[in-house]
Amino acid sequence: MEPLLTVKDLSVSFNTTDGTVYAVNNISFDLYPGETLALVGESGCGKSVTTMSLLGLIPKISGNNMSGTAVFNDGVSKKDLLKMSEEGIRKVRGGQIGFVFQDPLNSLNPVMTIGQQIAEPLMEHLKIDKNEAERRTIELLERVHIPDAADRIRIYPHELSGGMRQRVMIAIAISCSPKILIADEPTTALDVTIQAQIVDLIENLSKELNLSVIWITHDLSVVAGLADRVLVMYAGTGIEIAQVDELYDYPSHPYTRGLLGALPNPDMESSKRLISIPGSPPDIYTAPYSCVFASRCKFAFDLCHKELPKLVELGNNHQAACFIAEQLRSEYV
Amino acid sequence: MNRYLFNRIIQSILVLLGVMCLVFFLLRIVGDPVQMWFSGRTREIDPETIAEFRRSMGFDLPLPVQFINFMRKAIVGDFGNSFRYKLPASMMIIERIPATLKLTSISLLVALIVSIPLGVMAAVKSGGIIDDIARTLALISQATPTYWLGLVLISIFAVKLRWLPSSGSENWKHYILPVACLALSSMGGLIRLTRSSVLEVLQEDYVRTAVSKGLRKNVIYYRHILVNAALPLVTVIGMSLGGLLGGALYIETIFAWPGMGRLVSDAVGLRDFPIIQGVAFLTCLIVVCVNLLTDVIYTFIDPRIRYGD
Numbered sequence: 123m124e125p126l127l128t129v130k131d132l133s134v135s136f137n138t139t140d141g142t143v144y145a146v147n148n149i150s151f152d153l154y155p156g157e158t159l160a161l162v163g164e165s166g167c168g169k170s171v172t173t174m175s176l177l178g179l180i181p182k183i184s185g186n187n188m189s190g191t192a193v194f195n196d197g198v199s200k201k202d203l204l205k206m207s208e209e210g211i212r213k214v215r216g217g218q219i220g221f222v223f224q225d226p227l228n229s230l231n232p233v234m235t236i237g238q239q240i241a242e243p244l245m246e247h248l249k250i251d252k253n254e255a256e257r258r259t260i261e262l263l264e265r266v267h268i269p270d271a272a273d274r275i276r277i278y279p280h281e282l283s284g285g286m287r288q289r290v291m292i293a294i295a296i297s298c299s300p301k302i303l304i305a306d307e308p309t310t311a312l313d314v315t316i317q318a319q320i321v322d323l324i325e326n327l328s329k330e331l332n333l334s335v336i337w338i339t340h341d342l343s344v345v346a347g348l349a350d351r352v353l354v355m356y357a358g359t360g361i362e363i364a365q366v367d368e369l370y371d372y373p374s375h376p377y378t379r380g381l382l383g384a385l386p387n388p389d390m391e392s393s394k395r396l397i398s399i400p401g402s403p404p405d406i407y408t409a410p411y412s413c414v415f416a417s418r419c420k421f422a423f424d425l426c427h428k429e430l431p432k433l434v435e436l437g438n439n440h441q442a443a444c445f446i447a448e449q450l451r452s453e454y455v
Numbered sequence: 456m457n458r459y460l461f462n463r464i465i466q467s468i469l470v471l472l473g474v475m476c477l478v479f480f481l482l483r484i485v486g487d488p489v490q491m492w493f494s495g496r497t498r499e500i501d502p503e504t505i506a507e508f509r510r511s512m513g514f515d516l517p518l519p520v521q522f523i524n525f526m527r528k529a530i531v532g533d534f535g536n537s538f539r540y541k542l543p544a545s546m547m548i549i550e551r552i553p554a555t556l557k558l559t560s561i562s563l564l565v566a567l568i569v570s571i572p573l574g575v576m577a578a579v580k581s582g583g584i585i586d587d588i589a590r591t592l593a594l595i596s597q598a599t600p601t602y603w604l605g606l607v608l609i610s611i612f613a614v615k616l617r618w619l620p621s622s623g624s625e626n627w628k629h630y631i632l633p634v635a636c637l638a639l640s641s642m643g644g645l646i647r648l649t650r651s652s653v654l655e656v657l658q659e660d661y662v663r664t665a666v667s668k669g670l671r672k673n674v675i676y677y678r679h680i681l682v683n684a685a686l687p688l689v690t691v692i693g694m695s696l697g698g699l700l701g702g703a704l705y706i707e708t709i710f711a712w713p714g715m716g717r718l719v720s721d722a723v724g725l726r727d728f729p730i731i732q733g734v735a736f737l738t739c740l741i742v743v744c745v746n747l748l749t750d751v752i753y754t755f756i757d758p759r760i761r762y763g764d
Contacts, residue, residue, distance in 0.1 A: 179666060216669030223667075228660035233682050233757055243668040278758040294668060 125152035132190035163355035217247040220295030226287035230279035237275025262293040285316035357414040364440035374451040534733035544729035555714035562637035574649025596643030605709040622711035693749030
């Protein structure tokens with residue numbers, strides 16, 4: 123099957139007064155139709171920058187540097203999102219690729235009704251009139267399980283609960299039947315019971331609409347239930363990518379191992395301390411020239427501090443950027 | 456909505472009552488109105504005349520009684536007769552109001568037409584040339600005293616170049632200099648506020664959402680950014696009318712504009728108490744009404760206020 127989106131060697135850096143920040147370094151991944159790819163990593167590892175740069179949401183001003191390619195296959199032609207004109211990328215945004223953000227209150231315009239906000243992309247991309255847009259808006263609200271949709275289109279975001287607001291965001295994102303949905307930590311700002319509902323909603327929608335989903339999260343326990351494949355990021359670098367079961371069963375990068383080891387286990391005695399990875403992520407003011415995780419890695423040896431490990435294929439479409447990935451993987455087999 | 460409006464009207468009435476107390480007592484702190492009215496006369500005044508004047512104006516009564524009488528009349532808009540013209544002060548003021556309102560509202564309009572687009576462009580291209588121009592203009596506007604600017608403009612455009620008249624209000628040419636002065640004086644604050652509130656809204660998550668929806672730039676600017684940035688502006692525009700009315704006092708004096716400002720500055724010179732009290736009260740009434748109006752407008756733009764308290 124042909125990938126819907128092929129990101130290759132994507133790098134993003136920002137020149138700031140404190141120096142150049144290397145936010146994303148040579149990230150590559152494919153996204154296939156209908157699959158859910160999870161981007162996992164801690165805060166500041168470049169997950170959001172990666173996806174935002176795909177849609178040109180990182181302002182193209184001097185000081186912001188972007189390189190690499192992101193080829194999007196819309197079924198008719200292939201085009202590189204990073205090299206498209208402003209007008210071209212505008213049609214992809216909302217039309218072909220929908221975006222759901224973290225904080226549903228601040229992400230909705232406080233002075234427009236939710237109906238207006240959902241109707242906007244419909245009228246822009248599908249060129250339909252107001253009445254048709256309103257009819258579709260009600261359908262969309264029903265689709266994301268908002269009760270009394272016909273009445274609710276006239277209310278404002280502040281009149282809705284956090285979970286309901288996130289449903290509105292999702293309705294906006296899927297309004298024009300996009301091919302890809304990018305969900306940037308869509309459940310982080312919500313409480314736990316609502317989180318599960320939103321996860322279910324996006325999962326069901328992706329099946330019904332054959333959506334490919336890029337799900338950004340720092341929560342590995344969420345990933346296990348919903349992702350098909352996982353890309354683990356660390357300090358702006360993709361360090362491991364695999365099918366979700368493969369990754370959980372055979373984590374082959376020391377960082378992934380650390381993350382999985384740090385997950386709280388219900389069987390664990392409550393008196394035991396949670397395991398954590400010692401140290402903190404490296405500063406990102408220098409472009410990586412050696413393994414980004416070496417300083418915190420218990421397996422690190424000379425080479426790790428000198429050379430940058432490339433992603434190596436471990437079989438089963440499993441890749442990890444570690445010099446001893448094969449050994450680590452074989453420990454589990 | 457109705458309860459909010461009701462509360463705001465009650466508040467406005469209380470403010471007006473407070474202002475009336477202030478107007479009465481502040482002027483009494485300055486001195487005895489009768490003494491001040493007759494002071495500085497070249498001709499010796501007969502003490503009998505002074506006493507008669509005091510009695511006829513009710514200034515012989517104890518201060519609290521005078522206050523109650525003042526309030527009783529002021530509530531129905533009666534501030535007594537002008538000492539000088541022997542005409543009802545309120546009538547004289549009301550005759551002058553249209554000229555002042557014309558001058559201030561045109562000035563406000565000009566200020567808005569210049570500062571809002573300039574503030575928006577300065578924010579959108581912050582750090583650029585327009586931003587520098589906007590900030591310099593704002594600085595000049597806020598640092599230049601209105602009366603000084605008025606005199607400078609007269610000496611350049613009326614005296615040296617003879618392009619524009621320096622006094623009167625007969626036709627549009629008479630408007631140019633006073634309007635330029637007043638507009639410039641209130642532009643600074645408006646430019647700064649527009650710029651900073653647009654800059655703030657540009658950072659908001661919902662603007663990123665609007666971009667991610669694939670909307671056109673114009674739609675994003677007008678519907679998502681400007682409306683939200685206008686919220687603090689509406690309040691400040693209402694308040695800047697107060698500043699304009701104050702500035703009109705200087706401008707009307709300098710340009711011999713037949714408005715309320717000149718009336719009161721003459722009245723202060725003559726210590727004509729009823730007119731001073733009347734103008735102070737009516738100016739305040741205008742400001743309070745405009746503020747009430749901006750609050751009502753605010754509830755239409757910002758749905759979050761509608762159900763507040």
